[in-house]
Amino acid sequence: MKHSLHSITHLMLGLLAILHAMETEVGAAIDFTRDVYPILSDRCFACHGPDAEARKADLRLDQEGFITASSSEGERLVQPGDAASSILIARIHSEDPDSVMPPPESFLTLNPDEKATLSQWINEGASWGKHWAFERVVAPKIPQMDGVPPAPHPIDAFIEKTLSLKGLSTREEASKERLLRRVHLDLTGLPPSPDTLERFLSDPDPLAYERMVDQLLASEHYGERMAMEWLDVARFADTYGYQSDRFNHLWPWRDWVIGAFNDNLPYDTFILHQMAGDLIDQPTQQSILATAFHRNHRQTNEGGSVNEEFRVEYNADRLKTTALAFMGLTIECARCHDHKYDPISQKDYYRLFAFFNNTDESGLYSHFTDAIPSPTRFLYQNTGQEAEHRRAMEQIRTLEAEESMLRASAREPFALWLQNTTEKEDFILPPNNALVGHFDFETKEEKGYLNLAQADHYASLGDQPESIDGPTGKALRFDGENSASIAKVADFNRNQAFSMSVSMWIPEVRDRLIVMHHSKAGSDAGSRGYELLLEDGHASFALIHFWPGNAIKIRTRERLPIEQWLTLGWTYDGSSRASGMAFYLNGQPMEVEIERDSLYRDISYGGNTPLQLAARFRGRGFKGGALDNLKIYHRALSAPEMALATRQPSVADQSTEQPSDKPGWFDYWLKHHHEPYQAWLGKLQEARGHESQLVERLREIMVMGEIPGGRQTHVLIRGQYDQPGERVSAGTPDSILPFPEDWPANRLGLARWLVDRDHPLTSRVVVNRFWQMLFGRGLVVTSEDFGSQGAQPSHPELLDWLAASFMDTGWDVKRLLKLMVTSQAYRRDSAPTTEMTDMDPKNLWLARGPHLRLMAEMLRDQALSAAGILSTKLGGPSVKPYQPAGVWKEVSGATYQADKGEGLHRRSLYTYWKRTAPPPAMLTFDATTREDCVARRITTNTPLQALVLLNDPQFVEAARMLAQRMLVAFPEDLSAQLTFGVQCVLGRPPYPEEVQWLERIYQERLDSGQDTDESLESVGTLAWKEGLDRNSLKALSAVSLAILNFDEAIVRR
Incomplete structure (x- = not known):
């Protein structure tokens, strides 16, 4: 604002005559929410609204206290009851380009009616209120007009009241044929069969239509119809999106949605399970599966992408989807600054963001493997498969429970055996019988350095690391780019025990250095295998199916010494647990911290994957470091064996302790000399192998899961992942509904907040969306925006009555839909009269029935159904019907291969949805790409649509x-x-x-x-x-x- 408030007093006198004239023309009473707030929001809030950074002259028009406050000179922007003395009115009538509001450069203006509305509002006292959608939902009384019999249906009572005020008469009820087709398509997505039509036409019972509605709501095709709408909202697709756009295995979640609607799952539970089905009391497989709703977002595996950047993007997508799907709010602009129009600050945004920031996930999925990004959940195809897996797990647990008893019973035999063993050299033998790889980097042949344990395997070199003097001869020094690789001898899976040791020289402490890894992927693309790293000077050892949720990892508590030779050993016992991993430094056990402890799928990768030393694609290599005397064993070495394997000649063991006193000697004796324990260990290894084989046949799906210990959340400056600002905790905007202090500050708490009876948005939004589904447009046309920039409801009292009734009757979706389709408003003929065309061309006031083009899926399903070739199979993997050749090839290089048989004729709901190349015929009829949450499809009419149909x-x-x-x-x-x-x-x-x-x-x-x-x-x-x-x-x-x-x-x- 270029002038202060007191500087425009001289403008007031020129307006007095105009304002006095306005005062004599006051019409119906002004409603602030309906009449005034939209004007302020649309013309003023961009510069004088919630966004502090964009605010001009430190003036706010979104808060009552500021509007009516007096300046130091006693002037008021708004003087309640006196528009003539209000600076606001002077400004909007000013002809001075430096004073007029909105300013010319905004390209916004107020028409005479809007100026008159603001004047009348002030003269009537300048009453204030929240934006209508942020007010608590209260059910209004069902209207009863004087002298008119009450409407038999509550929906019609509200609509007839409005029609009476508008002076519109209504159409008669549609013909039985038209009505049957309408409700069939709306509730099942399919046309009625000729037999159904004949039965309906021949039934004279006045309740025949209501019975038909009940039959349709009970049909399994009802769930498919309802899912069509929700898949757009949930941005469901069969691929990850972005560049590679590979298959994401999420179709079982789509089947959950169909089942949820068919089972009439209460809508509040529908939200709770999708938001936090893993966090509810006694979660089930189905409630956890429901959380895949928030794994439907796009994901990338593009090389060079920054993991944290995309992890932040995924959470931003979840927040955007939650706000739009359940609250009808466009919240994403608050990621970078306070919302310009709605009372949602940037801090509010990141407090909401914090609810999702604890998701235990990676920002990238695997480029080289088909691993499902964690967190995941097994999906059993039937109860038999689930029972078989449970039995396998129970057998492992039973065998593991037997160990303590076996160890206790072996103490006496061990003591007796020791009486005949006096020399420790006779007791502990070097573990050479388990040695499968030994590379001293001394003996080099044409193929590389010889494996001293197996002569037909070699360590090949990449870019020739430097040969230097090591602790026992020659060693290899690396520059961070070059490497050595060893094929075949180091291939292990998660149920195979193994051990390794190596002598190394560490030049300095760095945040991350690659010592060696056995995996197919780069460090930025979801690798699978095992790895040894140096992280800030600490050694870490991990087995990974998919990081971070399907992996085990330990890390040494102490840093390793630098600038000296040391020997590091590490072991794994094949248990799939971090407790089965260990580190040894120069033969001595090291204390470790467990970073990850959830490995439930294999770590091996098909093909000839070598063990690579000192480098990794897009990883930070072992720059300046040196390696020597690498040994690989096909079992977990005991502590005394590792002491022998890793000791250096200069530090030979001079201990005089007896075998009964040495740590780990009892374990060694059990594994090598005690037959009952050996037999038990064999059974355990066999049981683990069996379970591993079963798991590889199990289907898996992405779900939600929390990171152990949580994660800090910060306001991100300008929304950038690498620019953290103020730290915030999880919470919600008080302007919508304060978050109870005693509720859990996690996704479950957020879900409960969304379905709280006092929440002003959730019920209004979903009721409006169902109305949109049936009538072609919502009571609020902008179903995607219930904020101050959205449309006003055409029938606000009806909307609130429906929303309140929906909540107060258990969030019953089928009941709500039956209520809507049994109303006369729905059942009316859709042909307009001349009066209707002139007075209400868009049918806002519902004097006639709904008229809308079929959505893309219905057009195809109708054709297949009419032809008698539609497969009515419910659920299952997505299918690939006919599609023009070359569409996939053009966008991603992939080749589309159409199905054969039933897959060509299943409902369109089950069509394989590739985000970068959606089904072209359906895209032509305005289907969405499913890259983002969409609450309302835009309907277009193009010549191409006719070409598709023909x-x-x-x-x-x-x-x-x-x-x-x-x-x-x-x-x-x-x-x-x-x-x-x-x-x-x-x-x-x-x-x-x-x-x-x-x-x-x-x-x-x-x-x-x-x-x-x-x-x-x-x-x-x-x-x-x-x-x-x-x-x-x-x-x-x-x-x-x-x-x-x-x-x-x-x-x-």
Whole structure:
């Protein structure tokens, strides 16, 4: 603001006459939320709203206290009851470009009606209130108009009140045929069959329609229909997105959604399970599976990507989706600054962000393996598979429980055995019988350095590391880029015990150095295998299926010495537990910390994966470090064995302790001399191997899970992952609903907050979205934005009544939908009268029934259903129906291979959804890419859509098979064939003029001599039955294709 408030007093006098005139023209009372707040939000908040950084002249128009406060000169921006004395009014009427508001450079203006509204509001006392959507939901009384019988349906009572005020009359109820098709498509996504139509038309019972609604809500296809809407909101796809866009194995979550709707899971539970089904009391496999909702986001595996950057992006996506899906808010601008229009600060954003910031995940998925990004959950295909795995796990636990008893019973035999063993050299033998790799980097041949344990294996060199003097001869020094690799001898899986040792020279302490690893991937792309690292001077040893959630890792408490030769040994016992890992320094056990302890899938990778020393693709190599005398063993060495294996000649063991006193000697004796223990260990290893084999056959899916110990959250300056600012804790915007202090500050607490009875948004948003599904537009048109920039509700009292009723009756979705589709507003004929076209062209006031184009999925499903070729199988993996060649190749280099058989004709809901190349036919009809949460599809009309309906193999084949169905049903009666075909598609008999037109198409095609045209019959994979006249089929195919392109087939009236 270029002038202070007191500087414009001289403008006031010039406005007095205008304002006095306005005062005499006051109409209906002003409602602040409905009439004033939208004006302030749209024209003023960008410069004078919640965003402190964008705020001009330190002036706020979003807070009552600031608007009515007096300046030091006693002037007020708004003087309640006196518009003539209010500076706000002076500014909006000013003709001075330096004073007028909004300023010219904003390209925003106020029209005379809006200026009059602000003046009237002030004159009426300048009452204040929250934005309507942030007010608590309270059910208004059902309207009852004077002198008019009460409406039999609560929805109609609200709508008729508005229609009366608007002076609009209503249409009559739609025909039974049209109504049946409407409700069938809306509740199942499929058209009614001719048999269903006949039964419905012949039923004179006034309750026949209500019974039909109940049948449709009980149909398993209802869940599929409802899932169509939710998959857009949940941004579900079958691929990760971004550059590689590989398969993500998330389709079981889609099946959970279908089941949840079919089971009429209460909507509050639907939210709780998807947000935090892993954190509820007694979580089930299904509740945990539900949390895959927040793993549907795009993920990357592109080389060179920064793990933390994308981890932050994933959480930002979760927050964006949560805000839009459940609260109808666009919150993402608050990532970088305070929201310009809604009372959500940047700090609020990161307090919400903190609820998701504890997700135990990596920012990248694996580039080289098919590992499912953790956290994950096993999905058993049946109860038998689950029982088999549980038995395998129980057998392992039972055997492990036997160890303590075996050890106790072996103490006496051990003591007796010791009486005959006086020399420790006779007791402990070097573990050379387990040695599979020994590289002293002395003996070099053409293929590389010889393996002294197995002569046919070598250590090959990359870029020739330098040969230097080591502790026992020659060693290799690396520059951070060069390396050595050893094939075959170091291949181990998670249930195989192994040990290794190496002499090393560490030049300095660095944050991360690669000593060696056995994996296929770079350090930035989800490697699988095992690795030895130096992290800030500490040694770490990890076995990884997918980092971080499917891995075990230990780290030494103390740093390793630098600038001297040392020998480091490490062991793993094949238990898949971090407690089965150990470090030894110069033969002595080291204290370790467990960083990760959850390994449940294999670490091996197919192919010839070598053990690589000192370097890794996109990793920081062992720069300046040296290695010597590498040994590899195919079992876990005991402490005394490791002491022998790793001791250096200069530090030979001079101990005089007896075997019974030495740490680990009893363990050594058990494994090498005690037959009962050896037999038990063999059984345990066999049980672990069996369980590992079972696991490799189990399906796995990404779910949510918390990181042990949590993670700190900071406000990120300008939203950048690497610019942390103020530290914040999890919480919610007080402007919406304060977060109870005694609730858990995690995703479960956030989910409970969302479904709290006092939350102003959740119920309004979902009720509006269901209304949008049935009526084509929501009571709030901007179903994606309930904030101050969104549209006002057309029927605010109806919206609040529905939202309150929905919550107060148990969040019952089926009950709500039945309430909507049994209303007269829904059942009215959709054809407009001239009056309606003139007064309400968009049908905002609902004087006529809904009229909308079928969504992309319904268009295809309708065609397949009418043709009798639609597979009604429920659930299962995604399928690949017909698609133009080369679409995938163009965007990602992949080749699309269409399915065969049933997969070509399943419901569109199950179509494989590749984010970078969605199904092109459905994309043409405005399906989303599923890259982001979408609450409302935009409907377009393009010539390409007509080309799809006329030429796409899915529709042409459907037309062919509908023709066959018509001919088989009525072999000799063309009129009956045409009637049947129209009924299959449109759910009604044809009009006489339609019959004439279709007969003309049939005859023209029949007369055109198609007997030599084989192109039509070759479309699709389904063949016509033998014995049917081919010319009749081809002519009827043209007729069927025409019916599928009727306006009434494309539009739901």
